[in-house]
Amino acid sequence: MKKLINKPEDVVKEELEGMALAFPELIKVHFEPNYIYRADAPVKGKVALISGGGSGHEPMHGGFVGMGMLDAACPGEVFTSPTPDQMLEAAKTVNSGAGILYIVKNYTGDVMNFEMAADMARAEGIQVANIIIDDDVAVKDSLYTAGRRGVGTTVLAEKICGAAAEKGYDLKQVAELCRKVNINGRSMGMALTSCTVPAAGKPTFDLAEDEMEIGIGIHGEPGRTRMKLKSADEITEMLALSIIEDEAYTRTVREWDLEREEWVDVEMTDPPFEAGDKVLAFVNSMGGTPLIELFIIYRKLYEICEKKGLTIVRNLIGPYITSLEMQGVSITLLKMDEEMVELWDAPVKTPSMRWGV
């Protein structure tokens, strides 16, 4: 293992120390339990957004804490879910009284830990809603698996819902918007190389020099297929068509019903894309793929969208939800309406996403 680290067990702690020193005007970091929060939290009258997950996906989520996006982020160990005490303490710190939205990526550990945290926060009188992001089309069925994983759409949901909270949406409205972003967003990724978790010291999976994994998860979970390496255009086409031609996807998720005050199972269906849709196109590096290659991918993606009758009205290109040093790319397409475009354009000021200010 070749990494710029000191000791594997200190990776997360030292990363957080560095972030706190780099962005003192934007964020503060609390240790034990670990969470990053807005320097000006709690923001009076505003719904607070909290997300979190294993570390190793930087800049997600800590890099998205700040005005117009998240109020707090809870980092776990590398690729390991954070724990409820982090999420509870973060909620207490950023709660202004307008309630908390936990944005949770669909991984078994993350979902359970955030559910426990929500129960604990409510026991302390804080209003909490949980919305699950599950947008990875590489997972086909939800009946025999833990369901689609939460990937690229998470970044877009954090930006759009963050802007909505800033604008004064109440908890129920922010939660509904988050659900809308999730069902309209689809993603798929691929890997050219594995990544190495510092504590493990060896690559998560083996991939031969001339092979790639299509449909990879952000923790190196297996994808749909492993095959011989192809050109950028062919890879872009495989990913884009899997997303654009994905059929309606139905699954049941557990959500907290704010009115009935109980957990309820909610069935939701993602509508398929149709010609005429306006979309946000997000081309993301898995960490080890440089911008030069992302633009080659975007070029082809643009052409495919045009051919399929989808208009790209906004884009995001760069490393935003990574998998340590993995080489690879993921594509996310999010169907946009006017409200979402307006919220996307709204000012944001975080360590890793900043515009309009």
Added chain:
Amino acid sequence: MPITTSDVSEYLRKVAEVLAENKEYLTELDSAIGDADHGINMDRGFQNVLRKLPAVEDKDIGTILKTAGMALVSSVGGASGPLYGTAFMQAGMAAAGKRELAAEDLLAILEAALKGVLMRGRANLGDKTMVDALTPAIDAMREALENGADLTEALDKATAAAEEGMKATIPLIAKKGRASYLGERSIGHQDPGATSSYLLIRTMAEMAHAKQA
């Protein structure tokens, strides 16, 4: 002979020992179908239980178990943290205020723990999870007690059933958690969570034998 508060503390210490011994083994099982950290996470969790234990050792069994549950929830992470944490917290609620447990009380506590796991994880029998070891173990214990067995005999039956359930996860396709993404590729591997659950049950039986001797 009833189970006392000090037996419960002793049990938690033994579990910590057993999980430390099996840290590599559990992690190895997990590397085949999960993310290669189950042993590491369980060991870290029970080391944290050991740190929290001295402060509550003179309290009732419910408090000891609830404290263990909270310690697990805040240190294990992943899915095992909430699952084992909820199991111990629910067990603690079922044992609230008690300083002694008869065999039937232990059964009721284990039933509450399993109910907590099912509520949190929503797994069904045969999904290749810890439920596949715990459910047959508790069923076997209940049946043994109904047939007049004493605690030690009942826990032996529970251990045998847990072991069988654990081994029966090998040919199953995982339907929950990270392993489910492997689909058929999960066949042929023993579930790490069922294995740690078996170890927890076996440790109970071993303690009952030691106490009887």
